[in-house]
Amino acid sequence: MAGKNIYIETYGCQMNVNDSEVILSILQDAGFQHTENIEDADVILANTCSIRDNAEQRIWGRVDQFKLQKRKRDNVVIGIVGCMAERLKDKLLKEVDLVAGPDSYRTLPQLLEAVTPDNPQINVLLSHEETYADINPVRLDKNGISAFISIMRGCNNVCSYCVVPYTRGAERSRDPHTIVREARNLYEKGYKEVTLLGQNVDSYLWKAPEGEEGNVTFPQLLEMVASISPEMRVRFSTSHPKDISDDVIYTMAKYENICKHIHLPVQSGSSIMLEKMRRKYNREWYLERVDKIRSVIPDCGITTDVIAGFCGETEQDHQDTLTLMEKVVFDSAFMFAYSERPGTLASKKYPDDIPYEEKTRRLNEIIALQGRMSLKSNEKEIGKRLKVLVEGPSKKNPEELCGRASSNKMCVFPSRGEKPGDYCEVEVVSVTSATLICRRID
Ligand code: SAH
Ligand code: SF4
Ligand code: F3S
Secondary structure, eight states: OTTOEEEEEEOSSHHHHHHHHHHHHHHHHTTOEEOSOGGGOSEEEEEEOOSSHHHHHHHHHHHHHHHHHHHHSTTOEEEEEEHHHHHHGGGGGGTOSEEEOTTOGGGHHHHHHHOBTTBOEEEOOOOSSOOOTTOOOOOOOSSSSEEEEEOEESOOOOOTTOOHHHHHOSOEEOOHHHHHHHHHHHHHTTOOEEEEEOTTGGGOEEOOOTTOOOOEEHHHHHHHHHTSOTTSEEEEEOOOTTTOOHHHHHHHHHOTTBOSEEEOOOBOSOHHHHHHTTOSOOHHHHHHHHHHHHHHOTTOEEEEEEEESOTTOOHHHHHHHHHHHHHHOOSEEEEEEOOOOTTSHHHHHSOOOSOHHHHHHHHHHHHHHHHHHHHHHHHTTTTOEEEEEEEEEOSSOTTEEEEEOTTOOEEEEEOSSOOTTOEEEEEEEEEOSSEEEEEEOO
């Protein structure tokens, strides 16, 4: 396999970005090489997402493009890995040469060794243990400043709309020492920011081997990573409103380098919908968590995810979502129309009964309101002094730099020749709904 070129495209969430890095690491150790040019590829992989139907449709479009490569050159192998591989399993084997689910990446070298045009290969076994703890991911980020670290895999919740528990399997936490080692290595290589990833980071729990002491909870893990260096920022995602503890909030407050941003997906502002979604919290609980965060960390960035038009959603339920958004004033939000996923509880129990036009109307109202809320949230920043980690030149004006404040808000400000990874002190002078425009105060 030495010298064979691997090309990989990544879809879906940040965890998939990190998984692609794990995949490349495993394949490089087996003698493959990474290429960013599809024309040079011997193996074309798509690391896929099943979260909504439109995510899958987009990937199908790409697979058609990959097949053109196959026509141009002999012996090109096309593989689907990740969540779609896990969801569709052998149904994909008619279309591609290789199908590998999220827990099977260690077997990719053998699968690729065995694959021939008449002998497609598949491994979609899920595991209760696999965390790829010992794998040192090949970093795909371009600037060498900010990296993802998966701290757990899978999900034990059963939100009724969600396909993730089926594609990623049961929740398991990764050995904290391997997490700290990975973060320290990144810091030593010049990285300035790590984002700890899990579907529900608050339920991270490392159980010490029998007879030994040393269980590690998420707030403890946060402290361990934050203690590596005050110069290295720590972020994390995703927090579940039912699980985010006061301990996490106090730990964030204690360390300057733990970024003051919580991604706290609400999904709906209606307690009736939340119950049907099996989120295990209600509107009041969510609002209380937001109040708690803001009482301990007044400037904490809070972002969210919203689903419009879930099964049986009434106009009142929809209005409840809008009023919750107005109350909280999220900094930003990912907003989606409900997409029924085969096999989920909702697909079995509740008809997907909100017509397409109605879902779209509700979603558009949610998006329009969030635009106003993002602006309002940014306006509150005017006059504030912020510490920004430089990402690079601003896209619009190369004389300016861009980077994120602790709250995750994007800032632009005049350059004095700083490089990605430097910190700058700025003051916010004006805003748009997407950006804080700042002057230098350092
Ligand atoms: N673990 C995270 C979310 C992972 S999926 C959490 O619990 O919050 C990312 C987002 O996709 C979800 O927050 C939800 O808003 C959205 N999503 C998931 N399933 C969906 C579906 N069937 N239709 C529309 N949006 C969905
Ligand atoms: Fe899906 Fe719920 Fe798990 Fe998030 S917590 S991945 S929404 S099942
Ligand atoms: Fe998609 Fe799988 Fe992530 S379904 S959102 S790639 S966990």
